[in-house]
Amino acid sequence: MKTKIAIHGVPMDLGQGRRGVNMGPSAIRYAGMFDRLNRLGCEVEDFGDIYVDTRQKAEEDRSKNLQEITRVNQELAERISTNIEKGYFPLTIGGDHSISIGSIAGVSAHYENLGLIWYDAHGDLNTDDTSPSGNIHGMPLAVALGLGNQQLTNIQHADRKVQPENIVIIGARSLDEGEKKLIHELGIRVYTMHEIDHSGMSHVIKDAIAYLSSKTDGIHLSLDLDGLDPEEAPGVGTPVVGGMSYRESHLAMEMLAEADIITSADFVEVNPILDEKNRTAQIAVELMGSLFGEKLL
Template structure:
């Protein structure tokens, strides 16, 4: 894993309906994310936060039942461009969210650099909805589908190409809240999913070993998209869509340590930290701890 990293904050809260997640990048910085990364890596560039346009509330729901489509699309385009430029400089992008809709831009910028980009989606949700299947119209439930080329053309064609990823190169870890349309898409596309059932039955060491071996054999780069609601809300309460029965803090540290040892990651993002819903910035602190394990922090 590269020592030269670029930090990009995306204070996006328009992909969902609970305010506060736009303060996620600030919460992560306040919890010491930059200092932690500087301890572990030699060359950290914090590029600050991209600007997010505010919507006209009278027109917040646009065509096809998608909320704030224009603003999400514009922010995604800007993020994709920045990520693309940083990879061209041979830098490892680390993206701070913001809600999970930011992954549309992340994957658009990253995907053009790989023939077979792998994705580890560490999340309670599949984020595989489209306007046809989404119960809410919230775009933060759609980024993985969009990156597969499924959804509104303004999103799927972002950065001028589609799809960004292939279904056989995705591993979802921690799923426990999937909508009917998402389950159907997972079956149809053969997407690899480790739900909480598999994590409980197999144990996190086996889940991560299988995931790493699976992606190593078929990808030329791997992006980690870590949604803090993948963890149980007792340990990460500051998220907009908490689902009980999630991955533990200890299991998540082990998962990050195994990814560090495998040296397969080429980019990463941490999303859905909402300090308004949190307890003394606990969730951001958890995220920073996981960054430590992911980027090589050792106890001895």
């Protein structure tokens, strides 16, 4: 795994309905991200936060706050693409999950067959037509597949950013009906909490690595902190009970580090307003440590 890391902060909360997640990047930095990554020998450069205009505007689209979310994600995609050309591992911190639209778009131009691990309680596979809320943080995986509003799917380039057979969703336990239909139609590999409980995280990650590594030339990890159980990670906007444990999540990151297949990542949906003493941001930083090779001995 690359050790030259570019940090991109995106204080975005326009993609969902609860304020506070815009403070996620600051909370993650405050939780000791730099010290932890530096101790692992990583060369870390923080490129700061992308400006997000959070002023309320009249809604003109089915997807809420479409114009500003499009602008921010276009800027993020350009920054990430530029830093990949300079040899950086792009690490994006947020911010709601709509920022993955930009991170995936920026990464995708640099790989012929990008793989994607979606570590999340949700599928985020809604479109304008299927979303119950119009919140774009429930749409980024669909956008990566070229589905949904063209302003979003055309960010950076108009092609599909990732093929459905190159995606694995880990930890799903809350899917809308439109998302379930799309998963079956496209044959997306999903490891629900049932599979994790039945077979164990070790088996799930081994299977996911085998499934992706032979047919991809780079793998992006998109980790939503609501993938963890809210008893352990309470500071998220859309908590769903019955999630992955702290230890299971560390094991997943450790196994991905050992496989040395992750080429970019984002950590999203940290909401310090809903948190307990910055606990969720601290977990995010600890999981980053495991992803970048931190070991007990």
